[in-house]
Amino acid sequence: MVYLGRYNIIQRIVAIRPPHPSLSSNVLAWRWSDNQLFSSKLAYEKIAESEDWIHHTNWNVIWQKGVPERVRTFLWLSKSDCLLINKEWARRHLTKSLLCPICHTEEETVEHVLRSCPIATTVWNRSVQPSKLLEFMRLPFDDWFTVNLRNQGGFAMNIAKWDTFFLTLCWMLWKRRCRFAMEPGFVESSDMFTLCSRLAKDFARCNAARLGG
Numbered sequence: 001m002v003y004l005g006r007y008n009i010i011q012r013i014v015a016i017r018p019p020h021p022s023l024s025s026n027v028l029a030w031r032w033s034d035n036q037l038f039s040s041k042l043a044y045e046k047i048a049e050s051e052d053w054i055h056h057t058n059w060n061v062i063w064q065k066g067v068p069e070r071v072r073t074f075l076w077l078s079k080s081d082c083l084l085i086n087k088e089w090a091r092r093h094l095t096k097s098l099l100c101p102i103c104h105t106e107e108e109t110v111e112h113v114l115r116s117c118p119i120a121t122t123v124w125n126r127s128v129q130p131s132k133l134l135e136f137m138r139l140p141f142d143d144w145f146t147v148n149l150r151n152q153g154g155f156a157m158n159i160a161k162w163d164t165f166f167l168t169l170c171w172m173l174w175k176r177r178c179r180f181a182m183e184p185g186f187v188e189s190s191d192m193f194t195l196c197s198r199l200a201k202d203f204a205r206c207n208a209a210r211l212g213g
């Protein structure tokens with residue numbers, strides 16, 4: 001995408017002829033195809049040409065992970081800064097609070113929800129080797145994703161498929177946050193670590209069966 005600057009954008013808008021009965025009627029047209037029709041394939045090819053795309057190598061890693069599509073989609077949204085955290089809700093005038101809806105102690109960010117909110121910290125404490133915990137909690141957030149998605153860092157404590165567990169837990173933490181925000185009186189009843197371990201094993205088993213079949 002080319003950044004034109006505010007003045008150029010205004011000039012471009014001013015140059016657009018307003019609709020008039022004497023002109024032909026407006027039609028929707030996709031500028032990047034010969035027949036002006038939109039297709040997802042062409043849109044993908046166009047986006048893939050941009051340099052921004054090349055820098056998001058994590059995206060390829062995400063799509064190759066052996067977890068259900070809904071988990072991969074969540075992670076893609078997360079990496080694309082598209083999760084509706086309270087900052088976004090506030091920007092849309094849907095809430096006045098920027099605080100985490102769970103602990104109410106810090107401004108909500110994706111990093112807070114997935115890593116530093118007290119409940120997230122509690123589960124990571126049970127999942128990460130004690131000698132590595134400080135490093136795990138202090139890694140820059142982008143690196144945190146990259147290292148764990150690639151099974152690097154040696155953080156796992158007795159967890160065989162660390163990347164699957166990591167992705168599953170991030171997804172569960174986000175789902176939990178949404179339930180807290182959307183369901184008044186929501187009370188958690190399950191042990192998240194045990195639940196995540198079970199679910200991650202199921203995901204790994206399904207993926208192995210899929211690849212084997």
Ligand SMILES: [Zn+2]
Nearest residue numbers: 100102103117
């Ligand atoms: Zn919190």
